[in-house]
Amino acid sequence: MDELVGELIDTVAWVLIVDGRILCARPSGKEIFYIPGGKREAGESDEQTLVREIAEELTVALVTETVEPVGVYEAVDGTARVRMSCYRAEYRGQLTASSEIAEIAWFGYADRPHVPPVDQLLFDELHTAGALH
Incomplete structure (x- = not known):
């Protein structure tokens, strides 16, 4: 990676694909969609962060x-x-946008420009594997 780039933002994300489309979320106050997830809190494992953030x-x-x-x-x-x-991961319950999420959407590969660069890498890999249409 480029040594001139500043901080490292270390996140975890939940990949949920149904019928060739991936679940994405747009946080309140943002224009861009993300793969659901977020940053870990002190002492959390990836799994603990994932479970907390998705809830x-x-x-x-x-x-x-x-x-x-x-x-x-x-x-x-x-x-x-x-x-x-x-x-x-499998889940229990009804997918519903919380107060911090303005909108959830199911994206296909054509929606790739609407997610950040790191999410685009995931889109590319899933598309190549035939999982994302």
């Missing part, structure tokens, strides 16, 4: 015994380097 953002409970890694992606976004560790 906060989408009001569902991830089934912890089904959490499995998808991959780790890194990209420069502005002046920061973003690392996104992605996981799949």
Whole structure:
């Protein structure tokens, strides 16, 4: 990665694909969509962060015994380097945008320009694998 880039933003994300489309969320006050997830709090594992963030953002409970890694992606976004560790998991409950999420949407590969650079890497890989249409 470019040594001139500033801080590292280390995040985890939940990859949920249904019928060739991936779940994305747009936080309140932002124009861009993201793969749901977020930053860990002190002492949290990736799994703990994922479970907490998804409950906060989408009001569902991830089934912890089904959490499995998808991959780790890194990209420069502005002046920061973003690392996104992605996981799949089953869930319980009804997907609903919380107060911090303005909108949820199901994106296909054509929607790639509407997500940040690190998310675009995931889109590319999923599309190449035939999982994202």
